[in-house]
Amino acid sequence: MLDQNTKVHDESRQGEAFSPAANHSNTYSKKFYIESYGCAMNFNDSEIVASILNDEGFGATRNLEEASLILVNTCSIREKAEQTVRKRLTEFKSAKKANPGLLVGILGCMAERLKGKLLDEEKLVDLVVGPDAYRSLPALIAEANGGQKSVNVLLSREETYGDISPVRLDNNGVTSFVSIMRGCNNMCTFCVVPFTRGRERSRDAYSIVREAQELFDNGYREVTLLGQNVDSYYWTSDSGDETVTFAQLLEKVALLHPLLRVRFSTSHPKDITDEVLHVMAKYENICNYIHLPVQSGSTRILQLMNRTYTREWYMKKVERIREILPDCGLSTDIITGFCTETEEDHQDTMDMMRFVRYDLAYMYFYSERPGTLAARRYQDDIPEDVKKRRLAEVVELHRQNSLAGMQREVGRTFKVLVEGTSKRSADELFGRNDQNKVIVFPKENYQKGDYVMVKVESCTSGTLRGVAVK
Structure with a gap:
């Protein structure tokens, strides 16, 4: 997924919970409090939700006690992420005893996956809203206030929220994310995203450029174009007479102003093209940095993961990147202990890390997610102590590689x-x-x-x- 400063986790790429900035909340009669977990896409979604709620008279607050609505934007990518959210929802359920009018809602991937359990069995929440249903929030809130069960987790083939200007939450005023697409068509066997976020669809290119321009005009100096797989971005106008690829979109945003830095995340190795690399080389304000998840260095494991490339193919892609962009930073995702992984497979991953020498990495041991293809097809047969030992070896090798890479920068x-x-x-x-x-x-x-x-x-x-x- 989608990274800022790299963090190493044994299980989950878990974003910190955050409360929103004030957003002039004193001008609103109702207050909402929101926490987000997981990837950058979730944090960006929370900014879309904040915009929708502002239009309905809700102002953001950092003070939990003054909120009439609490929302938790959730992640299902790892078991640990779900455990963290469930613990937090239990705490909010206790808060409802002191404030009977308080509504608690769950948004995002976990909402779509565990809707019935959270609403009916455990009674932890009052409303459940999936990633494609945020526009229905006002109606769902009204239903929940009336005592009804309030759920909308329908997935959409069209929704991109391209017409909504996100309210920037807990930002530094310098860097921000711009969502360019939603969903994913890559059926990686370990991943729950295609089932919780739906099929891939690209946002109107002109709305993306407009949002980036607005950010620059408001003082921001860096945007990260965001998607589950940005390189497969492909937008066609309603008339059908114009198409925009990711390379073309990247150029459009770079041309807005030389002082606007442009990053993007995440790339699937099979989709990043020479055209993208040449556009990166052409414009000084497009950062020389690519997040290129490998997941495993073993061709056999990659096939079980349905990653659609081999070990050798990935290594050639890295060589091509460095041929066109010699100074390009590379980061990755690595999973240890995937189903049937042998010591030989693990050593292939270690060898891959020595070959690429990643600058940044997200490293986890495999956590089986219900509903994924891997959960249906394979047995999670690697003991946890073996997973953790292999992860520790990966983490230590990455630390060595990272230190050596940093040392090479001294004097520059x-x-x-x-x-x-x-x-x-x-x-x-x-x-x-x-x-x-x-x-x-x-x-x-x-x-x-x-x-x-x-x-x-x-x-x-x-x-x-x-x-x-x-």
């Missing part, structure tokens, strides 16, 4: 987009370079949103440290 100078003040010191700023590596440097007179040339003087395995140079 990078253009850094300042995203804010360092968490460790108010006298330092942090930002990211083209390759998505975090760089910390003394504040001096620079501010959030500035582009600064920074010379790297030292590093850890996760952060570069440097000084600004003229």
